[in-house]
Amino acid sequence: MELRARETLVPVLLVGLLVVAVGLLAFHDVEQRVPIAAGVLWLALAFAAAVGMARAFGAEKDRGTLDVLLGLPVDRGHVYFGKVAAAFLLLLVVALVTAVTYVVVSGEGVSGNLLALAALLALGSLGLAATSVMLSLLATQARARDALLPVLLLPLLIPLLLAGTHGTEDVLSNAPFAQWRGELFLLIGYDVAFLAASWMLFDAAVGE
């Protein structure tokens, strides 16, 4: 579905790297390394989602393929989950590239549980994909659609970004699991809640 990959992947990756670059330039002499790293990483992901998903349905609409896609003899929920899967993979690539770039360029030693960090970033990417795909479908039907997506996305992303940054801070500073367990469960709850709600509301969002 998202095989016109270059069209989406390149700009989205560049946005992620841009946030990393600005973060490194602005905070390179700040003492508190861990919160800065966590903040920059999650900002990069959020911006990538806001920029990348603006076209998730926009391109389909422009080419007239949206009607074809929704007219397919499959459950429309599958269309939603297909889009989310593509967006999820895209954001995982962004998370990996930005995290590796940050570590390499900042020259910081990596400490902390990398598996736990990967789990937090994956859960966050899934939540970002779930909300941004759904809101892209809403924004596509409005005027000023590309500019509208970040406005619609921001309020819904705040819980995800709070849990993500707090959890990442704890993981990077080797805090015990008990301290960031709440954040992990919150990310899982967020993903389940928004996937379920979007799936139920998808027909209403498409219309007719």
Place this chain on the structure above:
Amino acid sequence: MRGTWIATLAIALVLVDILLSLLVAPEAANFRAPLTQRIFYYHVPSAWVAYLAFGVTALASGLLLWRRDHRWDAWALASAEVGTVFSVIALLTGLVWSRQEFIGYSPFRDAKVVSLVVVILSYFAYLTLRANLEDGDQRARISAVYGLLAFLGVPLSYLASRASLHPDFTRPDESLEAALGWFLLASTLVFTVLYAALMHARLRIARLEAALES
């Protein structure tokens, strides 16, 4: 004129409420800033109305999609507009009070502040979305979907915030003097009537607009 009784009632009650909260309510002796404490009588009711209005918008959105009845759209919009005003009032009065009462208070560590900010951003996003949609069924449908999704974000953002310095008067160690509590309750009821009056007026405007167009 039909329907003005509730507006008259609301104005009268608000005037009484101002007198009660500023002159009659006893001074909160155990507070650092007893005078500023009186902002409670506006802060707490405004926050209550902000959440109530958000709930009404979500409820109207749900009914619209479930019943496929687009008359609920006017309810969702009216409640969002009224709620926007009260949520901003709640945030500003809260910040004023915390400056006077607490030392070293950071609003961004306060779960109630964070979820109220999410409410305000959601209201703005909802109204911006509506402004970018054409009139009619499509606008009602799409904004209803957003109204419901945004409603999910509020409890989640409350849970996602860490340690809160916000006073919680339901805990016995922080309980408010009983007399102050009664004034607070009275003020909350007054603000609820004010919300109803504003909704009544806004729905009437929506009806007149619809009549003009048809």
